[in-house]
Amino acid sequence: MYADCRGLTLTTASEGAAIHLDQAVTDYLDYRTTAFGHVRSALEQDPGFVLALCFRGYFLLMLENKAILPKVRQTLDEIRPNLAAATSRERRHVRALEAWAAGDIMLACAHWEEILAECPLDLMALKLHHTMSFYAGRSQVMRAVIASVLGEWDDKAPGYGCVQGMYAYALEECGAYADAERWGRQAVEKNPGDLWAIHSVAHVLEMEGRSAEGVKWLSYTPQQWADKNPFKAHVWWHAALFFLAQGDYDRALDLYDHALCSVNSETYVDVSNQAALLKRLQLAGVDIGDRWKALAEHSQLRIHDHMLPFRDAHFCLALAAHGDFDVARSHIKSMADFAAQSEGWRAEATNNVLIPLCEGIVAYEQGHYDKACNLLWTVRNEIVSIGGSHAQRDLFAQIICDAAMRACNLPAARSLLSERVLSRSTKKANWRSYAEVLTALGETERADAARQRAEAAPEVGA
Template sequence: MTMQQDIRGLEVTTASATAVSHLDNAVADYLDYGQNASSEVKAALEADPDCALAQCYRGYLLMMLENRAVFPKIQQALDNLANIPDGLNRREKLHAEALQAWVKGDLMNACLSWEAILNEWPRDVMALKLHHTMAFYTGRSHVLRSVVAGVLGEWDADMPGYSNVQGMYAYALEECGEYAEAERWGREASARNPGDLWAIHSVAHVLEMQGRYAEGSKWLDYPAEHWAKKNFFKAHVWWHNALFSLAQEDFGKALNIFDSELSSVNSDKYVDVSNQAALLKRLEIAGVDVGERWDALAAHSETRIHDHILPFRDA
């Protein structure tokens, strides 16, 4: 098998340095919640259709849509993996196993595969981010923290993605109630990389949990165009901004955020639906008349009502 090395020194089974470069770009974009990860993976597959890691990444990004309509494309990626002539190295096999488990709805075994990767390759930041997301979705806060803590010693500040690892650690600490340390790590991560929405989001969680609502509003007081190139996750950060406004009984601002940053995306993505439903319900509990805002949301929700892919969202 011909190997190339990625930007963090990890081996990738491919003869194409171009494919690896596109995968590096895809990971960087995914970590920073950009809009180009899928196109970078597509470019990697154009450079080498038999690049196993690119096939795994394609499957991962499609799974993140949490939409059964794309499952045939995910199955095609799995079929392509099974037919790669030169085989897969051990890390790639574990990624393929994680994808297979995820498609089956077996998040625990998917996480175990990512943990196995991180035990041997602690700089595999894609495995780390995916594990981080699914450990959170399955409510395992202490696993969330221990896995990130376990790889930190293998990272340093000069490595690409280090600030993203800091942001993940901040969120894990916050979920475990270690608010002071979480805030410290999150602020350092966002200072190192001001575009890291996860680090920004992690600090927002701390401020919300501690009832520091005015500080939270100030922390998230960005001009809308600042996040123009970010993907759908930016709306969730705006949702937190609306919660800070709601807590301070600034209902007008909360409704303005709903109209300008949440409902304006006109999307049936699971994150967008849950952001809007969660804010509207809170506003109604507070006695705010939300008008006909539920109607458009109901229309979007109806198209996805039978997906049932992610228990966290179903709940």
């Protein structure tokens, strides 16, 4: 028996294996590419090390690719003969892995919460709970669970900065921007390479319309993040949003071409960043050339995955935006089959929100704006249930606004823009669209006031 750097027992007879597993957690929380290698090294030294096998399963599932499920099941088979010697914490991790592998993310989160109640310093359980709660759109749960362990953490516990960075993100998603920024900046001060904490502050700057500060906050070079894992593409996506808000489309496109593209990666492909940026550039009127092609080709390979509703939404967006409507429809049909054959959060979110959302996106890309507006209107306030952040889901709000404007559905457009100029008051484009709609409705005085707000607004985009 050994212990990790926070004093939690590791059931292994190999000191080397224990050291490697500890390092795997440290590197994973630091978004380093070396994390999985340390799990492998731990298993070379102790092939029956339950927690190392379990973390191998976790790392495989993080790839969010249905093709890896057989490997995860094989890992669970390797765990079972060794389970009797494991601690209750380790056995709970295995139950969480089983639940996650079976697609029951809520049950996996419940197991991680049980672990954290007993062992608040279990950083892996906390990070996984944080990540999967984010993907399930459960911001309040994310915040509550981190708050529930914070009392046991302080500067003496290795990895405290990571917890601060996570708490910052949870606060941001709950709208507590000032507190989020304070916690996030403290975390980055502690560990300037903590991409998640850097990203938490970027979210605050995004939500508060502080893109000029955002450009400065993310003024890193690719070399500074050379050893970071593909999550860095998402942080570059935030940098691209800041450029977009500043009207600097060339730099946003340059980031797309040089920092965001993961389609050629063998291990991890995140179409979400790329599709979301391309669509935002298009909505801003930028010519993006044939960039949808590669995303649609990759998305076509993933239409039966259904690992996360949030990913499905972006696969479908890429297919529809490229004009592959038949494939997009097959994708939606596959979602419906998946929802009918499954139960729990993924099935419900897919059936109730994801499918109408995707049907709306397909109608929008086909130019059927009336139909798109009607479909998207029904789910506009429910999209949180497919997960992702406020900043990410804002793309769907932009699409429905555009659909309403193009469909000349003035009541819907006025309603959507009235809300938008409050939540995104720093963007000229929102005020201009609002003024346009008010003019069409004959509300000249308020339209003039909106135009004045557009003049004074500090940011360009929507």
